[in-house]
Amino acid sequence: MGIVLNDRCYPDVDEISVTEDNIDVVSFLTEWFDDREYVVGHTSGSTGTPKKIHLLKSDMEASARLTNEFFGIDTDSVLLLCLSPNYIAGKMMIVRALLAGANLLVVKPSSSPLKEINRSVDFAAMVPMQVQESLSDSVTRNKISYIKQLIIGGAAVSSTLESALSAFPIRCFSTYGMTETVSHIALRELNTAYSGYKALGNITFSQDDRGCLCIHAPHLSNTFFITNDIVRLSGKTSFEWLGRFDNVINSGGIKLFPEEIEKKISELIPDKRFYVTGVLDERLGEKAVLIIEDQNWTQEKIASFMKEVRFILSPYQIPKEIRFVSNFRETYSGKIIRENQE
Known part of the structure; x- marks a missing residue:
């Protein structure tokens, strides 16, 4: 051959x-x-x-x-x-x-x-x-x-x-x-x-x-x-x-799929990497938290983002918190590692 x-x-x-x-x-x-x-x-x-x-x-x-x-x-x-x-x-x-x-x-x-x-x-x-x-x-x-x-x-x-x-x-x-x-x-x-x-x-x-x-x-x-x-x-x-299955967030009895949320909001964060994960919450059991690979968002930008996201996501899907990190960890093949958040 x-x-x-x-x-x-x-x-x-x-x-x-x-x-x-x-x-x-x-x-x-x-x-x-x-x-x-x-x-x-x-x-x-x-x-x-x-x-x-x-x-x-x-x-x-x-x-x-x-x-x-x-x-x-x-x-x-x-x-x-x-x-x-x-x-x-x-x-x-x-x-x-x-x-x-x-x-x-x-x-x-x-x-x-x-x-x-x-x-x-x-x-x-x-x-x-x-x-x-x-x-x-x-x-x-x-x-x-x-x-x-x-x-x-x-x-x-x-x-x-x-x-x-x-x-x-x-x-x-x-x-x-x-x-x-x-x-x-x-x-x-x-x-x-x-x-x-x-x-x-x-x-x-x-x-x-x-x-x-x-x-x-x-x-x-x-x-x-x-x-x-x-x-x-x-x-x-x-x-x-x-x-x-291992990423599903059970928030107040509602199952949330992080990947579905990420796809919907990707147009609002076109130039930065991000992911959605679940964090323990006393009232909801778990809450959806958005993690963004950036350190330069102002309070005004955060407020504008949260206003826009309400037109894209259902009330249950809206992240209850946004956190920022300098760099994501990656797998050997370059995939983002979804870190456990506390």
């Missing part, structure tokens, strides 16, 4: 000259073509320290075929790899290109990966921060249009970012999946009438007694997964994501 990197075909991984930009790609390819049935991966660390996991190559191939079929990826396609191959999203971009015989453009992972791109790309994967940075930079903003199909994963896509992408003639999707499911198993097309995720291939969904998503994935060696994601099912092949 040939390897096509940056417009050049290599008959063997040993033929590839190792550079600072492709060293992790070459390392993965070496592992991919060895005699073992698996490659070593790591979970994202969203709920703690990343764990080492063995990913079967047969499962990775099955996952890649689903994606390639959905997006029409073939030997004529150009794919962009701007994510680290140390995590599942980057690994799977390489596998998709290998199986399709597609041309894989490799750029060093950064917050603004399109700076060196000056050509059309059929398929790319980014995290929300990379998309936001690309849109904010005058040099790279119009380069978003070079990408025909873009998947965005690793964190939630804010309503502000989704709206900004609607100005460009590209198909954009938010992904749902995890390392254990070998990348995404469902996609939500942005800026369309339906706000839910739709299954790929023959994947189906159900719920446990907590209302959390259960995944039935016949294409994988492990065919059943129980998640901590609370969802609203629409039949067996689609769902709306409501939030994490």
